[in-house]
Amino acid sequence: MGWVVASHSARHQTDIYKTADGGLHWALLSSLPEAAVQSIGVAESGLLLMPVDSxxxxxxxxxxxxxxxxxxxxxxxxxxxxxxxxxxxxxxKHGWLLRDNYGDLFQTADGGRTWKVVSSLRKFEDAGTSPPVFWNATDGSMFDQDGDNFVCLLTHDSGATWHTAGLPAIQAGEDLGITAKLMLSPGELTMFDATNGVLAIFLVDSADRSPDSPLRKFHYVTRTVDGGADWSAAKLVHLPAAGAPVFLDSQRWVLAGDRHLYFTRDAGVHWREAEGLNGGLWRGSGVIHVMQSNRNVAFLTFYERDIEWLDVSTDGGEHWKPVPLPDIREASA
Incomplete structure (x- = not known):
């Protein structure tokens, strides 16, 4: 089962396509008279979209x-x-809504039919604070960038209260042998279940924020096995290409580089290039998505105006194959 959501601004319409055979055949399931939507939830039973204006x-x-x-x-x-x-x-069913610049966090437990305010934290109004991310009905995280460092905040009551996670200290300059002033920036906290998770921490040189900065090939990783109460010492990892790794579990990671995709089975000690991808067909930036119900399955999508290419792996990122997509090119109004 699969879905493609294609917005067409010229026609002020969004088309919904569905496949039941892994992408070999697609059918136009339905259309919405909306020029742009955000995909909020996708499952075999249906999908949840949010129409947005300009x-x-x-x-x-x-x-x-x-x-x-x-x-x-x-x-x-x-x-x-x-x-x-x-x-x-x-x-x-379980969802959260944050009104930007207002600090009100709402929760729903019935798919958005009804909502209630769970907290009104002024912290949400700070420009350096990320939107909260939840991995089950009660537990979530968000980050507050504070100068050259950041604070990780955790909740275990659906967002009603938040506390600071005790992340390990990092001495990046000493580890890399450089004197440049470095800023630490968090990736998204990836939780595999209620207790086990991984956090990537990236390095930013305030004097060199270019995509070619050599620091983009390094990051730190810290792990938790008790829902964020305690964290392991931060491990410095050298990536085979600039980018952000996606974690299938604590040992298996995948990384989309420049026309290449890499995987590791030992938490970044050794990397190998994945098989089955044609780098010459890549368009735009590759984005990796992991199926939450089966973390052996991952999708690699390429975006320009619409999805132009989709590959799938069912063995944790080692081998990939293309999935045919419906023709979703923009048509003239």
Whole structure:
């Protein structure tokens, strides 16, 4: 089962395609009279979309059940010119909404039919604070960039209260033997279950933020086995290419580089190039997505205006094969 959501601004329409045979055949399932949407939740049973205007403003979600019709679900009141950040768990029932610059965090447990405020933290209003990310109905994280360092905040009550995680100290200059002033920047905390997770920490030279900076081939990794209460010493990892690794588990990682994809089975000690990819067909930047229900399955997508190419791996990133996609090119109005 698979879905493609294709927005066409010229036609002010979003088309929904579905496949039941791994992409060999696609059918146009439905269309929405919306020029742009964000995919909020995708599952075999259906999908959840958020139509947005040119200012990324939205006031409702649209739910499409497999074999059913569209259902509109209203969001909490969003003032004009205020965008929102929305996240749903794979069950498409538990979700959170953050009103940008307002500090109000809402939660739903019924797929967005009803919402309640769980916290109104002024911390959410800080420009350096990331939107919260949840990995189950109660546990989540967010990051607050504080100068050259950052703070990781955790919640275990659905976002009602937050506490600072005790991350390990990092002496990047000493480890790399350089004197440049470095800033630490967090990647997304990846939790494999309620207790086990990995956090990547990236290095930024304030004097050299270019894509070719040699620091983009280094990052630190720290692990937790108790839901974030304790963290391992940070390990410095040398990447085979500039980029951000995606964690399948604590040992298996994949990395999309420049027209190449790499994988490791020993937490970054050794890297190998994946098989089955044609780098000459790459367009734009490759993005890796991991199936939450089966972390052996990963998808590699390429974006320019629409998805142009999709590859899938079912063995944890070692071998890949292309998946045919429907023709979703923009048509003239």
């Amino acid at each position: 200012d990324s403003h939205s006031d409702h979600l649209m739910f499409l059940a497999d074999g059913g019709g569209w259902e509109r679900r209203s969001l909490p009141t969003v003032p004009p010119n205020v965008s929102v950040s929305v996240q749903f768990l794979p069950d498409m």
